[in-house]
Amino acid sequence: MRRNSSLALAALAVCLFGTGVSAARADVLDDISKAKEIRIATDLAIPPSGMMDASMKPIGSDVETAQLLAKDWGMKLDFVQTTGATRIPNLQTGKADIAISTLSVTPERAKVIDFSKPYAVLESVVGGRTDVPVHSIDDLKGRTVCVTRGTTQDVELTQISRDKGFQVARYDDDATDVTAAVSGQCDLIATSLTIVNQITKKTPDRPFEKKVVLHVFDLAIGVKKGEPQLLARLNEWIAVNLKNGKLNAIYKKYHGNDLPPQMR
Structure with a gap:
């Protein structure tokens, strides 16, 4: 009787999980x-x-x-x-x-x-032109910040934008995001410090700088x-x-x- 019970349990296990080979x-x-x-x-x-x-x-x-x-x-x-x-x-x-x-x-x-x-x-930062007077998160009030959709900057700024009174403009990739910032569609851009530095190299007549450090990831x-x-x-x-x-x-x-x- 015990043997029959054991066989039944073994058969049930095979049905549920398969053999060791097939389950792997x-x-x-x-x-x-x-x-x-x-x-x-x-x-x-x-x-x-x-x-x-x-x-x-x-x-x-x-x-x-x-x-x-x-x-x-x-x-x-x-x-x-x-x-x-x-x-x-x-x-x-x-x-x-x-x-x-x-x-x-x-x-x-x-x-x-x-x-x-x-x-x-x-290094995740908020960057902007040197003539934009922003030095802290509180200074973002009333402004628009460009971000790339799905990034850490998007997530973080979306969470605090309502309390701090600024807008977040989302773009599907970094190239479009940077173009929007450089063309003036946004006041600022939230991205990596490396990208902020790259913007300045490409547009030396309108240099960007780090305004606020968000995180170092x-x-x-x-x-x-x-x-x-x-x-x-x-x-x-x-x-x-x-x-x-x-x-x-x-x-x-x-x-x-x-x-x-x-x-x-």
């Missing part, structure tokens, strides 16, 4: 290892992290980071072009294996994707939830390339300064 799910690291190809979501319209050169070849700090990763892992690199708003959906839907795209680590994002160890940093590689093997291998790769100086060299080449000492 191939993870993303297995998939990319077999394909010898890795699909990396990268925004190619956010200089100097991601952009196109005169010959329409991808360049930038995130681009070179992705290229270094693919080279070290012996894989073909397939860039999945993305925007700030589509980086996480690309991971969740399986369109991209990982995201290397100025993806700052936040508690909200950590609920829906996993993050690697930081490989770079991003760690930038990490985004991974779909439930991929521990892939995450562990990425963390190992980041640790090696921070120690040997390769990630710092990439960052300094495009951003003009070293990574924080504690990262290096």
Whole structure:
């Protein structure tokens, strides 16, 4: 009788969960290892992290980071072009294996994707022309601030805009966002300090400057939830390339300064 009960329970377990072989799910690291190809979501319209050169070849700090990763892992690199708003959906839907795209680590994002160890940093600021008298969040009252949809700046300023009495104008990508700010559609732009500096280089007759520091974020590689093997291998790769100086060299080449000492 006990034997029959045991057999019945075993049969039920097979029906519910399958055998050990069929229940095992191939993870993303297995998939990319077999394909010898890795699909990396990268925004190619956010200089100097991601952009196109005169010959329409991808360049930038995130681009070179992705290229270094693919080279070290012996894989073909397939860039999945993305925007700030589509980086996480690309991971969740399986369109991209990982995201290397100025993806700052936040508690909200950590609920829906996993993050690697930081490989770079991003200083999030409100910037504007030098003649715009803004020195604090309170000075934003009555003004319009440009943001790229889906970014940390969008989330943060949307939460405080009503209390502080300013408007948030959203654009689908950084290029459009910057154009709106430079053309005067907005009084200010909330973005990275690097982009604010890039605006000044391109429009020296109307220079922009940092007005308010919002946050200094760690930038990490985004991974779909439930991929521990892939995450562990990425963390190992980041640790090696921070120690040997390769990630710092990439960052300094495009951003003009070293990574924080504690990262290096």
